[in-house]
Amino acid sequence: MLKKERRVKREILSKSRALSKTLHTKFFSLKYFKENTNKSAKAAFVLSKKISTKATERNKLKRQAHSVLDKIFHSIKPGFVLIFYMKKEAKTASFDELSKEIFISLKNIRALEVVDSNNLDN
Structure with a gap:
């Protein structure tokens, strides 16, 4: 679970549709926008029952x-709000595939400060 200061609040989730841009990948759709603050980045993961009826x-x-x-x-730029809407394909993805996809998508939207993909292996 993410730390409290890194979680997206409900009111931000509801207004994110109007403010955000979207990036579609194989395993998720990422809605993102940048707030006008220097607070740390925030993230949320949304999984509907369409993905799996089992909560586990x-x-x-x-x-x-x-x-x-x-x-x-630690390498995500301050002010970014990231909302990941997971797809059914993510359920069958391996941990490595999922981590690589998240890293690449954050790199594509320029949310990461200078960092290399070797940090994922730690």
């Missing part, structure tokens, strides 16, 4: 995604 499977996927994000959170 959805929670496992959330835990894996949180774990990936925790490893690279």
